[in-house]
Amino acid sequence: MTHPTHLPYGGIPTFARAPLVDPSGDWHADVAALGIPFDIALGFRPGARFAPRALREASLRSVPPFTGLDGITRLAGVTFADAGDVVLPSLEPELAHDRITEAARQVRSRCRLPVFLGGDHSVSYPLLQAFDDVEALHVVQLDAHLDFTDVRNDTRWSNSSPFRRAAEALPNLFHISTIGLRGLRFDPEAVAAARARGHTLTEMREVDADFIGVLEGLPMGQNVYLSIDVDGFDPAVIPGTSSPEPDGLSYAQGAALMAATARRNHIVGLDLVELAPNLDPSGRSELLMARLIMETLCAVWEGEA
């Protein structure tokens, strides 16, 4: 007889039913989740503030370990913790950044791999600041947009600018690979700046035309931070996002890109941002994105095995 377990809608929704810990407490885990319910830096349809909670709830349908149809069991023995959400101020971006960076540092120091549940994409900047000691840090970004704009609508801290700010602040931020780019309009200055830094800009059309080539062009053997903007996916797949762009990644493409990156590199952190659960009454956006995180974790531990 097995121990009874909750149905997915039962129980307090910590990430993957992990024990709830304090970021500054005395604990250690292989994987630790930290939520950043912050969405005042986006410029269109809010709701990403509700994503950490939605992702935790959705994660309860995908609690490891996982035995596949192939009989292989994944993430067995990998330990999880949930460090809750960063305690955020209203409105004060710089204070919010400090708190995010501090909590991320605390969590990072207590786990093998922190998983950050955003939040709009602006949070990647303070999150990356917690990785300022990583040698030759690579960012692999799934995204329809470049997010390398200097100033948008009079602010330097919007969800269009996280990697610009990070590139300025972090001398160790060696490279950014952005995959899934598409759309009618780009900020020419941002594109030029990213190209001047040598970033790898992979358009969605390249993903569709030569997926093997794109996989082979992923970084290898690097210290990689994964930043998953859910608008990298096709809006038919993930409708719950502020600024959908058509003709994006299928789930399989996105999952394969994340898994391949994870297997080939040393993953130091992962964020998932721009999920707006309020815009998808079907609920599949958070269910699929919670599963994406789990599949990526499977690949990290495969890569490490």
Added chain:
Amino acid sequence: MTHPTHLPYGGIPTFARAPLVDPSGDWHADVAALGIPFDIALGFRPGARFAPRALREASLRSVPPFTGLDGITRLAGVTFADAGDVVLPSLEPELAHDRITEAARQVRSRCRLPVFLGGDHSVSYPLLQAFDDVEALHVVQLDAHLDFTDVRNDTRWSNSSPFRRAAEALPNLFHISTIGLRGLRFDPEAVAAARARGHTLTEMREVDADFIGVLEGLPMGQNVYLSIDVDGFDPAVIPGTSSPEPDGLSYAQGAALMAATARRNHIVGLDLVELAPNLDPSGRSELLMARLIMETLCAVWEGEA
């Protein structure tokens, strides 16, 4: 300078931000919440399975203590715990009942006042079984319906029957006062059975016609279990419920009835049932019902002061 606190959408949603405890663990609190995400016994529109989580989230806007406009601070020093949800089976009602009763007993033995977050109304039967040792137990039930039917649609365990089953099983269940009754159709056998037991059946028209009289007719000095079916309220006030009936309680009426009952009696337990958050996109149903629980708790502690 004050300690920073979460905005309502931040943090892991335990009830009123109480520490998460195991029902069988080593803890004590004044108030302890226990969720029962069970709704397969209702006969119309499901969703009450999602209510424990929705009520916890909504409770984050109403975390005690509360200082009123009158300057009085309520629930200061009252301690809270959240015992999570009962781990429920799929489909097996008797096993579900056993688990609910067992968890309720565990929680009850560790706190002054357990707060049960339903679930459909059928859960009141196994919950009341955890109070089989209370002398001369009175139930005060806010409800549009009697819920004293013997058999409905071929089952004895539906949300139409919890008090019938409890009356059969619990010799100590001395009296039931049902307030808010209304509707086109009643089960004559159930009405006769309730009247034969001497239950107090208070129609909504009496509440509207003579509210003071109804308040004065509430039990006094008894051991009372409060059972709040949210369809006791007007559906304009609480739209999120399976079986709305027009012309129900205003929030103020319901809150006053609960507070008066709490002040005049010894409250041994409280459940809130039949909340279907999926039927109210405005979200006010859970926000108001979480506040109702808090206001009732305020009255309990005022009564005890």
Added chain:
Amino acid sequence: MTHPTHLPYGGIPTFARAPLVDPSGDWHADVAALGIPFDIALGFRPGARFAPRALREASLRSVPPFTGLDGITRLAGVTFADAGDVVLPSLEPELAHDRITEAARQVRSRCRLPVFLGGDHSVSYPLLQAFDDVEALHVVQLDAHLDFTDVRNDTRWSNSSPFRRAAEALPNLFHISTIGLRGLRFDPEAVAAARARGHTLTEMREVDADFIGVLEGLPMGQNVYLSIDVDGFDPAVIPGTSSPEPDGLSYAQGAALMAATARRNHIVGLDLVELAPNLDPSGRSELLMARLIMETLCAVWEGEA
């Protein structure tokens, strides 16, 4: 042992689980429902085309007979039939009118009381044409609006004009009592025309100020056609309607007005219009309005007993 019955979401949704009949078939019933899924004559938010189906589904929670808490059984022995929906054209208002009138005549000739499930309020005009033989026909209309406008947005057939057209076409249309009037704006020409005909215009403020007086002022001993525009009700009570007006009837007020009218007069027909189920995700609008029809039928048969 009783015969097993459907839960409300089970079974083919005919009105009150009545047998489905053809309007021109060989049948007779006390009450017969006819749906008119027509809403192209309204000028704001469509959806009333979905009301006949929604009302039938909602009626399955209120299937007579009804035994009240008072022990009295209502509508026992009263037979029901469902004549389906009028087969309507797209776009051709005059053809639609002819079909509506013809089906209404057929249904009327086969039942004691036809219940018409609208549709926007424009359908009351062709429905009333099926009552051109009723002596001294009185209409009692629950409505926020007068619906006596001559031409609106270039058409004479909109949902603002049904009673104007009926007054022109039907010499036997003796009187109209409109109850629940309110709003910022009225068509002065329509008000003057209604007053010139001696219509009784009862404002919502009179209903609130002197409900007994309004009840006493209802027609008595007349041949009455009831026309219930759901926007007569407060939008907090019935949110699912195209053009809500604040401070309308409570359910109890509306039900009492309909019941009193039914008891004091000979009711020849009843329509319920302007219900837009798509605008109320809580579903209470159709549930309450299906019950209102049933309560009105109870009063008709009480009045006749």
Added chain:
Amino acid sequence: MTHPTHLPYGGIPTFARAPLVDPSGDWHADVAALGIPFDIALGFRPGARFAPRALREASLRSVPPFTGLDGITRLAGVTFADAGDVVLPSLEPELAHDRITEAARQVRSRCRLPVFLGGDHSVSYPLLQAFDDVEALHVVQLDAHLDFTDVRNDTRWSNSSPFRRAAEALPNLFHISTIGLRGLRFDPEAVAAARARGHTLTEMREVDADFIGVLEGLPMGQNVYLSIDVDGFDPAVIPGTSSPEPDGLSYAQGAALMAATARRNHIVGLDLVELAPNLDPSGRSELLMARLIMETLCAVWEGEA
């Protein structure tokens, strides 16, 4: 001049506007629909109880016969009946099973091909019991999940177990082909049991990699029962389901698989399950699934021609 016909939102929603019959009545039809509004055996998001009604409404946009762009007319002369829904109890699974099996037997004996409108997937077990006399019965199952688990969350009757129970109960259940399998987690015991029985487990990746091969590997010349779990489809295509899994079947793939199976075999029955219309406000889930049933019927009659 043609006979006027209803628009899709007009008329009582029987399946494909078929006459409504009693399962035990005196009738015969080529195709007969039977609804099973039962969803208490699923473990996540309810709503499949509403699917029979939603599928009937959606079928009104796809009423045969169908003349294609190719000028060929399909399903001409094929007769339809709608046997309504099984009258189900609340909560009592075994009684529900008995009623489902009995109604399915009655319908089956009166038609060439019964179409069962679920309900969650647990209903396939009692439905298959009505086919215990079919020689060498093959099941072809479209599904993301195996549904061959012995016990899930303490019950043997959940929507994870229908085929396990059927395999135990029906000696004539010769083979099961499951197509569309995918996901992070499988029940190893269930996979082993299915493989031990020689079931054909076709993963979604095989469908994508070699669709022709999968089509060619379908059974041929067998007595086949089709069981369509709508989560076999991609959630972008069919969002209205309890447990979506990414990277599923396109509509075209699913329809081609069903049509090919229908043309190559003798189809004895068909069920469509796990449709949750409440989770898809766009309404396309039921519209597409009603059409899928019709396309499959076209292929059955083509196969038989």
Added chain:
Amino acid sequence: MTHPTHLPYGGIPTFARAPLVDPSGDWHADVAALGIPFDIALGFRPGARFAPRALREASLRSVPPFTGLDGITRLAGVTFADAGDVVLPSLEPELAHDRITEAARQVRSRCRLPVFLGGDHSVSYPLLQAFDDVEALHVVQLDAHLDFTDVRNDTRWSNSSPFRRAAEALPNLFHISTIGLRGLRFDPEAVAAARARGHTLTEMREVDADFIGVLEGLPMGQNVYLSIDVDGFDPAVIPGTSSPEPDGLSYAQGAALMAATARRNHIVGLDLVELAPNLDPSGRSELLMARLIMETLCAVWEGEA
């Protein structure tokens, strides 16, 4: 023959179909609308950024002049302009404040009465700054909450603090009357500060107990700025708001309070804030609040007549 006019869903949605003007342009009107789509200062559920557009659309059902059932025509000859929305930055509160104040000054100087369409309640602070020259400025605030908190969640600029900031910044801000106060929790420091300044704090219970008394206690003969927080209304009436509080104003109460204030004083400006149209799928929240603005304008011009 009359000039054809748009149905409410037709035409570009300027406020009351007024001409669109530039705040700094060469125009003059009696009433001018200015939108402030800013909601990053609220602490719970966003959406007020969408309110200016929703209110404009809703205003198209209430375009003056208005002839009532009483035959009186209101707002005839009163001219309207729509000055569009303030061009706001992302995230930069001080810059946003400057822009809001500047636009409000521009609009104010070009019209008799500016109507400000918020936005969350934080915008009242920069709006009031545009009235720093008004002698003995009185604010009459409809609100469930005091909004006089010094610091909330680490910021001084949230929607809990607009009147605190205004009181600090504006020596001419003579008095604040807040009507509709209710709720479990108040900030004691804020209450003390408001009382120390002599503010009139009118609880909802006073409104219900002695409405005439509250009306008579309204300011008279003053320069009044009206600030309507829609959560002053009951959430059954106006569900579309971030932070609903039960037992609020009926529409009639709120409209009467605004009209009485308008008739007895000189109204210098009006804002309507905290409307979240995304939280009310019925759409009645914006329809009623647009009408409330119009009714208040009627009273202003009656008062001036």
Added chain:
Amino acid sequence: MTHPTHLPYGGIPTFARAPLVDPSGDWHADVAALGIPFDIALGFRPGARFAPRALREASLRSVPPFTGLDGITRLAGVTFADAGDVVLPSLEPELAHDRITEAARQVRSRCRLPVFLGGDHSVSYPLLQAFDDVEALHVVQLDAHLDFTDVRNDTRWSNSSPFRRAAEALPNLFHISTIGLRGLRFDPEAVAAARARGHTLTEMREVDADFIGVLEGLPMGQNVYLSIDVDGFDPAVIPGTSSPEPDGLSYAQGAALMAATARRNHIVGLDLVELAPNLDPSGRSELLMARLIMETLCAVWEGEA
């Protein structure tokens, strides 16, 4: 320093922030938008009346000029105007047609390329009448359906008939190419009539099987009117439409077809119809379709360069 600009939810929603003009006024622009909020001619789920407003709002995320990732700037210097919506009657189709044709003529005479924002597909008939002077007019229609039916549900003016009526009325309507056809049922008479006229009927299966071939088969060097029925797209891509058909165009396919047609021909007008924003709570339907219009405009100006 750049001039501050609105976020997409700020400002009065004219198309692409173009100046608002009167159709009969004194203006000229390269591109002019005209809305036709008319949807009473469709036979299923209404909502297209709300599309002009939704498309304008969505266009605010795609305001030209556009600099792509390729560094090329498109639509620079191209001027836009918004002529508002046609002032439509209720119910009177012929009057509506006259007004639509007249406004379209006025707009057409004042711009290089009119963009018509529907409305159901019936509006293409009166729109095309404004092009009765174009020599050898070709229509390229993206659509799942043929829309060439003579009479549907007793009317000749429904959204199934616009091109039949146009073919009858316009001697200069030389050819129609319909791309994206699919579905179970076609009107044989309509198919025969279209084939008799030599129309090009391109099924969706051809698009999928030989996209290059379809592109090459597009007209070349003609005067082309583009009519985009959004149900040409897959409902997973564009859920917001009355009558979805599975297996439709991807966004990329539809955009490429429109762009290729635009580059190879002289585009005289463009309409986008059958968008029902009320059926897609994610909002992506209008966001993608507004972008499609912009991409098509880019191709028109590329073709002209």
